[in-house]
Amino acid sequence: MQEARELFEAVRADEADLEHLYAQVAVEGPPTVRRAAVDVNSALGEFDGAVMGCLHALESDNACTADDLADLDVKRDKSYAAYLDFLDVASRTLSTDGITRKSE
DSSP, X not given: OHHHHHHHHHHHHTHHHHHHHHHHHHHHSOHXXXXXXXXXXXXXXXXXXXXXXXXXXXXXXXXXXXXXXXXXXXXXXXXHHHHHHHHHHHHXXXXXXXXXXXXX
């Protein structure tokens, strides 16, 4: 259990840098990239909350229920899909030069 908490906290330690990068994209990025960034940030927040809920339950000597674990899987998959979508949108948008490659 201690190892799970340490790993979770290590991920959280990098959060400040990620939040700064997210803010830059959300404020200065092209509209399609901003929307994708907001979507991935929202999905990751939901996943983070589900992970925190399971960690808290385990630390309180309770078990995560099968429904909790299934919800965790769904939120993990949703956040990963949003991340891949963000990468795709950013790649397509940033590779558009207006001459050889037009915007979609």
